Amino acid sequence: METNYLRSFLLVVESGSMSEAARRLGLTPAAVAQQMRALERELHASLLARSGRTVQPTEAGHKLVGRARALLREWGDIQAWVGKEQTGGELVLGTINTALHSLLPDILARFVRAHPGVRVVLRSGTTAALYQAVQKSELDAAVCLYPPFTLTKTFGWALLRQEPLVLLAPHRLAGRDPHELLRTEPLIRYDRSLGGGKQADRYMRAAGITAQERFELSSLLAIAMMVSQGLGVALVPDIDSPLLAGQRVARIALPLDTEARQFGVLWLRTSPRLTLILGLVQSANAVMALRRSRKQ
Structure with missing residues (x-):
């Protein structure tokens, strides 16, 4: 199975349009449609249904969505593990909206300079939702508030800022x-x-x-x-x-x-992407140190 076909499938589902998916991928709509047909033949199931100008996943398509994301992430881990993509991979990062409007852009700018081959996927939510997603390994890390309870030793936490x-x-x-x-x-x-x-x-x-x-x-x-x-x-x-x-x-x-609310980075210490997470924390600490020095 072509992993690129799975990526195209997820993009079609996300955008609801083969034309839009093709535009983002730099392909023709016909090429994307051909990929989808090849994927359906290989899986022996109809994955997409047209509704006017949009497409929606079928029941089989909905089943594939979650497994496809997990499979692509696992494939990225395998590539990194065998050395084909030593500076690459994917980091799925949760964030509260406050971080998107304040510290996170500077942190990500420094992080991608240090890790240019890494693809970062951002998902926003409340601290409670992000904590649960990190716990379930649906997120690699989260930029969020410290939860209203004591974290167990399975979690890592890096305090970035206290906000009265x-x-x-x-x-x-x-x-x-x-x-x-x-x-x-x-x-x-x-x-x-x-x-x-x-x-x-x-x-x-x-x-x-x-x-x-x-x-x-x-x-x-x-x-x-x-x-x-x-x-x-x-x-x-x-x-x-x-x-x-x-x-x-x-x-x-x-x-x-x-x-003061405590604002920082949360992750699982057993994460397979621990090296990237610690790189993110290092970038975050550098940004915070620079901001503090400018205020002195």
Whole structure:
């Protein structure tokens, strides 16, 4: 079986179109269709069904999707193991959205310079979902928050940054008392199903603050943009993102002690891609050291 045919099949399923898959692969739609027919003949099953201009996997196609991904990853491991692709392979990396908007682009830029042959697959999710995926070996590693429980020794953890809560307020309100602002200004609340949102909720309860809630959402970047537009104030983790630099937002320290959320890299110590994971951690630590030196 041609492993490239499996890659083409997964791309057709992902894009829902043979034409789009062909465009991404640099092939003609006819060539991709021929690959799909060859794959169906070899497996003795119909894998794709047309629905208008799109294609959808059949029941047999759905069965193949998960096994095909696992097979391709295993094949990549075999290639690396026998030395045909010593600097290559694939790293499936989970990430929370905050990381995508802050540290991860710089970390990946350094990582791919050190490992130019590696293909990195990014999958976003909540910390809880990413932890479970790492535990099941569905992800090689995750850039996420430390879970709300103690990790067992089977996991590796590299702390990159601690992020205390701060109050984001429109620039014109800089210098005002943060508790007064929380009581009097509309609140743009960070999603309470997320770790940072739960921390903010606990802080306001401890301070005896009843806020005037206006919005609740999960994107810290969107929250900062809404604060910049004067739509309210927000109690959020103090993330380090260049995307916030252009916003007219004041970061106001809080008078009470706050629990800082811990932000880092999580992985299984028994992972077959441990060398690549440790390379990623090394890149992450280098990026964090550079950022700290710039602030001194």
